[in-house]
Amino acid sequence: MKNTRTLSLVATGSLALTLAACGGGGDTGGGSDSGGEAAGGASTLTWWHNSNTGEGKDYYDQVARDFEAANEGVTVEVSAMQHEDMLTKLDAAFQAGDAPDVYMERGGGELADHVEAGLTKDLSDEAGETIEKLGGNVAGFQVDGQTYALPFSMGVVGFWYNTEKFEEAGITEAPETWAQMYDAIDTLKQAGIDPISVGAGDKWPAAHYWYQFALRSCSQEVLEGAVTSLDFSDPCFVEAGEATQQLVDAEPFNRGFLSTPAQTGPTSASGLLATGKVAMEMQGHWEPGVMQGLTEDGEGLGDKLGWFPFPAMDGGAGDPAAQLGGGDAWAVSADAPDAAVDFAEYLLSDEVQKGFAELDMGLPTNPTASEFVGDPALGSLLEVRDGAPYVQLYFDTAFGQSVGGAMNDAIALMFADQASPQEIVDATQQAADAEG
Amino acid sequence: MALEVIGFTAPALALFLLFVVWPILRAVQFSVYRWKGFGPLVDFVGLQNYLAVLRNEVFTDALMHNLIIVVLSIVVQLPLGLAIALLLNRRMRGQGMLRTIIFVPYVLAEVIAGVVWFQLLQPQYGVVDNLTEAVGLSGPEQGWLGTPGLALYTVLAVLTWKYLGLAVLLFLAGLQGVPEELSEAAQIDGASWWQTQRRITIPLLGPTIRMWAFLSMIGSLQLFDMVWILTGGGPANATTTMATFLVNEGTKRQNYGIAAAASVVLFVVALVLALLYQRFILSRDNDASDAREVR
Numbered sequence: 001m002k003n004t005r006t007l008s009l010v011a012t013g014s015l016a017l018t019l020a021a022c023g024g025g026g027d028t029g030g031g032s033d034s035g036g037e038a039a040g041g042a043s044t045l046t047w048w049h050n051s052n053t054g055e056g057k058d059y060y061d062q063v064a065r066d067f068e069a070a071n072e073g074v075t076v077e078v079s080a081m082q083h084e085d086m087l088t089k090l091d092a093a094f095q096a097g098d099a100p101d102v103y104m105e106r107g108g109g110e111l112a113d114h115v116e117a118g119l120t121k122d123l124s125d126e127a128g129e130t131i132e133k134l135g136g137n138v139a140g141f142q143v144d145g146q147t148y149a150l151p152f153s154m155g156v157v158g159f160w161y162n163t164e165k166f167e168e169a170g171i172t173e174a175p176e177t178w179a180q181m182y183d184a185i186d187t188l189k190q191a192g193i194d195p196i197s198v199g200a201g202d203k204w205p206a207a208h209y210w211y212q213f214a215l216r217s218c219s220q221e222v223l224e225g226a227v228t229s230l231d232f233s234d235p236c237f238v239e240a241g242e243a244t245q246q247l248v249d250a251e252p253f254n255r256g257f258l259s260t261p262a263q264t265g266p267t268s269a270s271g272l273l274a275t276g277k278v279a280m281e282m283q284g285h286w287e288p289g290v291m292q293g294l295t296e297d298g299e300g301l302g303d304k305l306g307w308f309p310f311p312a313m314d315g316g317a318g319d320p321a322a323q324l325g326g327g328d329a330w331a332v333s334a335d336a337p338d339a340a341v342d343f344a345e346y347l348l349s350d351e352v353q354k355g356f357a358e359l360d361m362g363l364p365t366n367p368t369a370s371e372f373v374g375d376p377a378l379g380s381l382l383e384v385r386d387g388a389p390y391v392q393l394y395f396d397t398a399f400g401q402s403v404g405g406a407m408n409d410a411i412a413l414m415f416a417d418q419a420s421p422q423e424i425v426d427a428t429q430q431a432a433d434a435e436g
Numbered sequence: 437m438a439l440e441v442i443g444f445t446a447p448a449l450a451l452f453l454l455f456v457v458w459p460i461l462r463a464v465q466f467s468v469y470r471w472k473g474f475g476p477l478v479d480f481v482g483l484q485n486y487l488a489v490l491r492n493e494v495f496t497d498a499l500m501h502n503l504i505i506v507v508l509s510i511v512v513q514l515p516l517g518l519a520i521a522l523l524l525n526r527r528m529r530g531q532g533m534l535r536t537i538i539f540v541p542y543v544l545a546e547v548i549a550g551v552v553w554f555q556l557l558q559p560q561y562g563v564v565d566n567l568t569e570a571v572g573l574s575g576p577e578q579g580w581l582g583t584p585g586l587a588l589y590t591v592l593a594v595l596t597w598k599y600l601g602l603a604v605l606l607f608l609a610g611l612q613g614v615p616e617e618l619s620e621a622a623q624i625d626g627a628s629w630w631q632t633q634r635r636i637t638i639p640l641l642g643p644t645i646r647m648w649a650f651l652s653m654i655g656s657l658q659l660f661d662m663v664w665i666l667t668g669g670g671p672a673n674a675t676t677t678m679a680t681f682l683v684n685e686g687t688k689r690q691n692y693g694i695a696a697a698a699s700v701v702l703f704v705v706a707l708v709l710a711l712l713y714q715r716f717i718l719s720r721d722n723d724a725s726d727a728r729e730v731r
Contacts, residue, residue, distance in 0.1 A: 091687065094474040117475035201582070201670060256559025256579030258671035259587075267558045277561075402472075405689035409673075416584060416672035434488070 042073035043337040046100040048090070052080040053293075056361045063355075067346050074339045094119055101336035102344050105149040105329050107140035108227075108393050109400025114331075115143045121332040122146050123341060130345045137365040140393040141329050150348050153362030154327030155285025156385045157208055157394075158309040160377070162301055165193050165279040174308035178243075181311045185252045188279050197254040197278040199262030199269035200415045204396060207408040208282060209247060210424065211324050211395045214240035217316040220390060227398050230432035232425050236317060241414065241421025243313060248415055254278055258416055263290045274300050282310070284325070285363050285381055307377040309384045323388040326397055327365070399432070406431030460703065466696035473690045485697035495698060498669075498676040499705070501588060505595070505677070506656040510649050512596055517603030518645075522633055524604070525611045535608070542601035550665030553594045557581050557666075581667050584674040591666055591675055598662070599655070603648055610644030611637065643721040650713055657706045678702040 051060050057080050064076040079100070081089065086104070093099045099119060105111050114120045124131065124146045131138055131147050141149040161174070166184075169191035175181040188195040200206040215223070218236035226232055254260060254272055263270040273281040274291035281287070291300030312320040330344040346352060353369035356362060360375050363382055370386070373379055385391065396404025410427035413419035419427070467486065470479040489495050524535055541549060556563045559579025568575050576583045580590040614637050622632045638645075660679035663669060669676035669684060676684075678698060686695030 088687075091473060091690075097474075113472055114474075117472075119474065201668065203670075254560075255577060256582045258578050258584075259559070259582030259667060265555075267555075267561050401688065401690045405684075412670070413672050418584070418672045 042075075043339050044075045044077060045102060045337065045340050045343055046077045046079065047102040047343070048079045048081060048086055048100045049104065050081055050083040050086050051361055052082050055359050059355055059359055059361070063347070063352055067343055071339060071342065074343075076343065099333040101333055101340040102330055102347075103333065105141065105331040106326060106397050107149070107151075107329065108326075108397035109404070110397060111141060111148060111331075112143050113400060115148055119334055120148045121334050121336065121341070122148060123150065123332065123344070126341045127345050130348050133367070134348065134365050135367070136390075137327070138329075140326065140391075140398075149329035149331035150344055151327045151329040151365045152348055152353070152356065153285075154325060154365050154385065154391065155363045156309070156323035156325035156381060156388065156391060157212065157282060157284050158307055158323075158381060158384070159280045159282050160273060160287045160291075160301075161280035161306045161308070162273065162276060162278075162304055163306045164304045165276070166306075169193055169279070174306065175311050176308075177312050178314070182250060185250060189252075194254050194272075194278040195252040195280065197260065197269040197272040197281045198257050198415075199260050200253075200257045200412055201259045202262040203408040203412040204394075205262045205269060205283070206415045207396065207411040208324065208394070210240055210244045210407075210411045210414075211392075212282075212310045213243040213313065214318075214395070215322050215324050215392055216240075216310075216313040216318040216320065217243065219317040220319065220322065222317070223392060230399070230403065230429075230435065232429045232432065237425045237428075238421045239316065241424045244411070244414060245421060248417070263294070266294055268294070270294060276301075285378065288375060288378065289360070305377045307381050319389050321388055323385060323391050324394065325385065325391040326394045328362070399428075400435075402435060403428060403431045463696045463699050463703075466692055467700050469693050471692045473686075473692050481693065485693045486701070488694055489697045489701060494673050494676060495678070495681050495701075497673060498678050498681045501675060502657050502659065502677050502705075504588065505592060505659060506653050508592055509595065509599070509652050509656050512592075513600055513603050513652065514645065514649070516596075517600055517607055517648075518638065518641075520600070520604050521607035521611060522637070524608060535604075538604050539601040541598045542605070544598070546598070546661040547665060549594070549598055550662050553597075554581070554666055557590065578671070582671050584672045587667055587671060587674045591663055594666065595659075595662055599652070603652075606644055606648045607641060610641045613644075614640045646717055646721060650710075650718065653709065653713065654706060657702070657709065678705070 047064065049060055051057050060080065061078060064078045068074055068076055090099070090103060094114065094117075105114070105120070111120065127147070127150060130150055134151060137151045137154050138147050138149075141147060141151055159174075165188070166172075166174075169184075169188045171184050171187055173180075175184050185195045198205050198209075214237060217239040218226075218234060222234045222236060226234075226237075254269070254277070257269075260272075261268045265271055266275055269281050270283065270287060270290045271294040272278045273287075274294045283290075288300055288305060291305075292298050294300070309323065330347050332340045332344050348366055350366060350368045353364040353366040354372050357364040357369040357372035358374065360373070360378065363373065363378065363385065364370060370382060373382055392398075396408055398404070399407065407424070407428040410419050410424040414421075414424060465477070468480060468482060469477045470481050470485075471477055520538060524531060524538075557565075557580045559565060559575065559577075559582060562579075564580065565575040576586055581587050618636050618640075619632045622636055627635070658679055659677045660683070663675050663677055663680050664683070667675045669680040679702065682695040682698040682702065685691045685698060
C-alpha cells in the first residue's frame with residue numbers, strides 16, 4: 001500500500017519531465033521511409049510547404065502534378081501545412097532522422113546546424129545553373145561557400161502603412177529619415193491616431209527594430225564578422241540599442257503592445273493595421289497576405305496599403321540602403337532520391353516562379369518573374385530589395401535559435417523598460433559564448 | 437495468485453515504464469549533454485547545464501512564480517471553495533444549476549478557456565477593459581496581461597476561476613460523508629449554523645481538503661498551458677513558470693540539454709514537496725485508513 005502510493009507520487013511529479021523528454025531519438029539514422037530510390041527508376045518524393053490555403057495550395061498541387069507528368073515514374077506526395085505547424089513537424093522530423101525530401105529552410109545558423117549534422121544535401125554542383133540565375137539571393141543559404149538551399153521568395157522588412165490614416169493626419173510623404181519619422185509619429189498622435197502597432201508579445205517583431213537600427217549603425221564588415229565569430233564588442237551594437245530605446249521612449253506603439261501577438265487575430269499587431277486601428281506596422285513581405293486573413297472581406301487594407309523602407313538614421317557606419325530581410329528556400333534532405341533535386345530546381349524555374357508571383361504568394365527570386373508581381377506595395381518593396389547593396393538576414397535566423405532567442409528576449413525586455421542597450425549586448429554575447 | 441498479480445498489473449506497469457520511467461531516464465541523460473535536438477549525443481558537459489539553469493535569473497524567478505501560485509491558489513481557493521460548498525450543501529432552489537455553473541469552467545478545455553480569457557483581457561478592445569471604462573475607470577495602460585506587475589495575478593485570477601469548480605466539487609463530495617446526525621445533535625444542543633460548520637463539518641472534511649490541497653500544489657508546480665496561452669511567460673518574464681522556461685529553452689531555442697536539466701530540477705522540486713506533504717500532512721489520513729484496513 002505504502003509503496004504504490006509513493007510510486008504514484010513519482011508518477012505525478014514526473015509528468016513534467018515528459019515535456020522535455022518527448023524530443024527523443026538522439027541518434028540520427030537517416031532512415032527515411034519516404035520511398036527513396038525504388039527499383040526501376042520509380043521514386044516517391046515527399047514535399048512539405050506552407051501555402052496551405054486557397055489559390056496557393058491549389059497552385060502547388062498543380063505544380064506537383066505537372067512535375068509528375070514530365071517525369072514518368074516519379075510521384076510527389078505534397079503536404080501543405082500551416083507555417084508554425086510545419087516548423088514544429090520539421091523539428092520533430094529532424095530529430096527522428098526522417099526529414100521530407102524537399103522542404104523549407106530559412107538560412108543562417110539554423111541551416112548551418114542542419115548542414116553540420118549532415119541532414120541537408122549540397123546543391124552547389126547539381127543545381128549549379130539555377131543557383132547562378134538566383135544571383136545574390138543565395139548568399140544567406142550558403143555554408144562555407146557551398147549552397148544548400150534554393151531561395152524562392154526573398155523579402156525585406158519595412159513599414160506597411162495605411163495611406164488613408166496618413167492623409168487624415170495630413171502627412172503627404174512617407175518619412176525618409178528618423179527626424180521625419182518622429183514628426184509623423186507626433187502628427188498622428190495629435191490627430192488621435194495610434195501611430196504604430198508592434199507584436200512585442202511574440203518578441204521578434206520588437207527585436208526587428210533593434211536589428212534595423214544595428215543595420216544602420218554597424219558597417220557590413222562588422223555584421224558579417226559578428227555572424228561568423230559571434231563577437232558583439234563593437235560599440236555600434238550599443239548604439240543600436242540607444243536608438244531603439246529612443247523610439248520606445250517616444251511611445252509610438254499601440255496600447256498593450258507588450259502582450260500583443262504578431263499576427264494572430266484582429267487585435268494582433270497585423271490585425272490592428274488591417275482593421276484601421278493604427279497607422280503603420282513594421283513587418284516583413286508577408287504582411288499583405290497576413291492582413292487579408294485577418295479581415296472579414298479578405299482584402300486586408302486593400303488599395304489603402306502603402307510601404308516604405310526603414311528610414312535613414314543620422315550618423316552610423318551602416319549603408320543607408322542596406323536592408324533587413326530574409327526568405328524561404330527549398331532544400332533537399334541528404335538521403336532524398338535524385339529526382340528531389342530536379343523537383344527543387346523545377347520549383348525555381350521561370351514558369352513556376354511566374355505563377356508564384358502572379359498569385360502574390362511571395363517575392364520571386366528568379367529575375368524573370370519580378371515583373372509579374374501584381375501588388376503595387378509589394379512592387380515598391382521589390383524595387384528596394386533589388387536596389388540594396390546587401391540584404392542582411394534577420395539576426396535571430398542568422399545567429400541560430402539559441403543566440404537569436406536570447407537576443408530577442410533581451411530586446412523585448414527593453415520594450416518593457418527592463419534592459420539597457422548594454423544589457424542587450426551582454427545577454428547576446430553570453431548566449432554566444434555558451435555556444436562555444 | 438502471483439500469476440494473477442502479474443497479469444493484472446502488466447499493462448499498467450508497461451505503460452508506466454514506457455511513459456514515466458523511460459522519459460525520466462532520458463531527460464536525465466539529455467541533461468548532461470549539450471544537444472540541439474538532432475544528431476548524436478556527443479557533447480558531454482557534466483553538470484554544467486544544471487549550473488546554467490540554477491544561475492539563470494529567469495529560472496529562479498520562474499521557481500518563485502510557481503511557489504507564489506502554489507501558495508496563493510490554496511489561500512484563495514480554500515476559503516472560497518469551502519464557503520461555496522457549504523452554501524450549496526443547503527437545500528435551496530436552483531441548487532443543481534448553481535453547482536453546474538460553478539463546475540463548468542473546470543470542464544472546459546484549458547486551451548479554450550485560455551483563448552477566451554486572452555480575448556476578454558485584450559487591452560483597449562477587450563470586454564474587461566470596456567467594462568472598466570464603462571464604469572469610469574481605466575484599465576492598466578499596457579493591459580492586464582501586459583503589465584509586468586499585474587500579469588501574474590491576472591493569470592492567477594483566471595486559474596482561480598478555472599479550478600474553483602474542482603475544489604467545490606470535491607468539498608461537496610466530502611460533505612456527503614459527514615453524518616447528518618452530528619449536526620442534528622449539535623442543533624439540539626443549541627449550536628448555531630456557523631458553530632456547527634466550524635466545529636463539526638469542516639474538521640470532518642479535513643481529509644478531503646488535504647487531498648485537494650495536494651492536487652492543487654502539484655498542478656501549480658507543473659503549470660504550463662494557461663500561462664503559455666495567456667502570456668507565453670511574458671511580459672518581461674513576469675509570468676514564466678518552470679514548465680514554460682523548459683519549453684522555451686527546449687523547443688524554442690533548441691537548448692535541449694538545458695531544458696532537460698530544468699525538467700529534472702522541476703521533477704525533484706515536485707517530488708520533494710510531494711514527499712514532505714505526504715510525510716507531514718497526509719500521514720494522519722493515511723494512518724487512519726491503514727488502521728481501518730487492518731481491522
